[in-house]
Amino acid sequence: MHVADVIVSGGGPTGTMLAAELRLHGVDVLVLERDPAPNPAVRSLGLHPRSIEILDQRGLLERFLENGQQYPGVGGGLAGIVPPRPVQLDSAHGYILGIPQPVTDRLLAERAAELGAEIRRGESLTGLEQDDDGVTVELSDGTALRSHWLVGCDGGRSRVRTLAGIGFPGEAATTEWLLGEVAVTASPEEVAAVSEEVRKTHRGFGIGPAGDGLFRAVVPAASVAEDRTVPPALEEFRAQLLAYAGTDFGLHSARSLTRFTDATRLAERYRQGRVFLAGDAAHVHPPLGGQGLNLGIQDAFNLGWKLAAAVDGWAPEGLLDSYGAERRPVAEEVLTLTRAQSVLLQPEPGPQAVRRLLTELVEFDDVARFLAERISGLGIRYDLGGGGDADAAPGLVGTRLRDLPLAQGRLYERLHEGRGTLLDPSGSLSVAGWADRVDHLVETIPAPEAPAVLLRPDGYVAWAGDEQRALELSLARWFGAAGA
DSSP, rough: EEEEEEEEEOOSHHHHHHHHHHHHTOEEEEEESSSSOOOOOOOOOOOOOOHHHHHTTTTTHHHTTTSSSEOSSTTTTTTTTTTSSOOOOSOOEEEEEOHHHHHHHHHHHHHHHTOOEEEEEEEEEEEEESSOOOOOEEESSSSSEEEEEEEOEEEEEEEEHHHOOOOOEOOSSSSEEEEEEESSSSSSSHHHHHHHHHTOOOTOOOEEHHHHHHHEEEEOOOOOOOOOTTTOHHHHHHHHHHHSOOOTTOOEEEEEEEEEEEEEOSSOOOTTTTTEEEEGTEEOOOTTSHHHHHHHHHHHHHHHHHHHHHHTTTTTTTTTHHHHHHHHHHHHHHHHHHHHHHHHHHSHHHHHHHHHHHHHHSHHHHHHHHHHHHHHHHTOOOOOOOBBBBTTTTTEEEEEOOOOBBBSSSSSGGTTOEEEEEEOOOSSSOEEEEEEEEEEEEOOTTTTEEEEEEOOOOOBBBSSOOHHHHHHHHHHHHHSSTOO
16 A cells, blocks of 8 residues: 655645655655645745755755845844844845745745655545554545655644644744735825834734735734634724724725734654654744744755655664754744744833834844844754864854855755765865765865865755764764665
């Protein structure tokens, strides 16, 4: 009954990004998506610099740039608090790429399909059983499928997470917002003027152009709905606009209406045997600062090559567990950001006092850069427990390496296949025994990087130094036994 090496439950951006990563390594992938057609709701508006770098590392960036708009700077994402000066980040992509989520969904699904992933729509998972050899999943139509591994990318109400028995502690929703793309009869000038005035006292309110003659509106709900899977009615949306803005802007003809809350939860673990969680199945939080979709894409980027290594038979001990060890702390930091932003949006005197203080603090360049690196994902550093000559490369191991000019092209152009990479200016090192998994580039590395750098397939530095023996230890740690 074997169907695929990996079954991915959920065909959103996390699931399709993961499927594409697995297909780079020839892994047989089946994606099961509950919805029979793509969701038109624009829940995410853009991509942060680290996600943009990921697209560049896989040769996907051009197609995204063609469908989006670049907005320089990333310092305005913390509840709208903007530093007085642009923050200079160590990236060739120091901008936010404005692109509606349905477009991101489409482009990533197309990429997965191009690489050979099978995507089945209208298929929902209702049961699972796992043993030492694999996972059997039951579908809503009563049929069963079998795979070696299962990844739940099926959202905040993840059936995979529930069936795997993984706890999801956190805080229940206390505040709800209504989000919609709607047509209005009011002029753009009137909409802008009213929105600006209302936001002086209610920062959880906003309305602005969304393209195609529609407006994207967000407004606090009257209460937290008992069933948040039921979208708000147009009349409910109209009533809340009237309550907060004194006008409904002539609201009519909604393209999409949805709800979101400040519920914040984090999975107790990201793995249970042969079952993994990624994206919203592993963490939920308010969409403030646009973190959710980006966090899911980065989860998939971290997990994909590791899971492929297990399927291919060369994964060293502990590699699969490193996924949760690395990504769960990142999610914890994101939850801290979104919790803080939820507070900063409250109109009460206490939160507004904190907001005024933070507005003063971001005038310091170091504070502004710290926040920008946290929001953008560029400041992520995995604790890899050493892995190099600290004197040769202080602080480099565990960080992502920026794009570098090479003798022929750029570094990120050489990472499209998802393999490991040794940058070796001297040419004196060797990856013999690992050449089927690691590329050896004899290239000059612009100072002050290191004598030589070993990159994992996700672009993070696994080792830096100049000693062959130390390099081989790191190769074995991340890429398995020589000749495996």
